[in-house]
Amino acid sequence: MAPEILRSDAVGTRVLLVTGPSGAGRSTAINALEDLGFEVIDNLPLSLLPRLLDGPMTGALALGLDVRNRDFSSSALISAIDTLAHRMGHAVQVLYLEADDDTLIRRYSETRRHHPLAPAGPPLTGIAAEKDLLAPVRVRADVLVDTSDMSPHDLRAEVERLFAPGQGKLLGVSIQSFSYKRGLPRGLDMVFDCRFLRNPHWDPDLRDHDGRNVAVDAYVAQDPRFDDFLTRIKGLVDLVLPAHKDEGRAHLAIGFGCTGGQHRSVVMAERLAASLAQDGWPVSKRHREMERRDPTRGGEERGHSA
Structure with missing residues (x-):
């Protein structure tokens, strides 16, 4: 049975921000959340987030954010979290997905994709730079999931366990x-x-x-x-x-x-x-x-x- 992720007295829209290093499983988590009934938006520029939430919302919102976002920075993301929670009254949580370097390198090797921060260099260079960039966000995370030993199926099951609606409000x-x-x-x-x-x-x-x-x-x-x-x-x-x-x-x-x-x-x-x-x-x-x-x-x- 999965816990309700937010306080019962929360007001405003339920917003789940999903982030972490490239290759850690963000896309898998986003897809699982969409299947759970979240309205999902991936790679929305942070500058557009307040405007998005000013409009009518019908349910919980999950936003995928990473270094590929046009105006991404750790300070901008932390500022957005504070603004949404404290000024706009939304119930905000951060899901941070991570994996060890060897796992991320293996996943890039299997997919033959270039790392967004090292398009012409070895993946490890981009991985190190991205982890350093995301370090302040990791500290602010409400839920931290290490996917190093997880298959996509395992990660989907963990997301469902944590965020499935209607499963009570226990931690x-x-x-x-x-x-x-x-x-x-x-x-x-x-x-x-x-x-x-x-x-x-x-x-x-x-x-x-x-x-x-x-x-x-x-x-x-x-x-x-x-x-x-x-x-x-x-x-x-x-x-x-x-x-x-x-x-x-x-x-x-x-x-x-x-x-x-x-x-x-x-x-x-x-x-x-x-x-x-x-x-x-x-x-x-x-x-x-x-x-x-x-x-x-x-x-x-x-x-x-x-």
């Missing part, structure tokens, strides 16, 4: 597990280190399974610090989720990391996701390292869903 929570060896996922709001917990890697019968396996879950849960660790995290999350919701946040990302991203972090992510889903929060799960493994591996799962 959406995504919970991820990851390996510290591969670095922290981008866009996490809270991160918990699970590397002190009992490690199933050292049990030959459990090593090849993951934290969704009932035996692995039980093994990690036997650590004498496990229950207190999970209880304290759940208490902290229970405290901050309503506060973030009251502040108008649309999404909160929580990460659990361990050495390999296969056992302890997965157990913690599964446990917290199940608990929050039981409490009624819209929850999505993502096990980053599991996506790189054979999906048929991992053994018997505990059977709950979030």
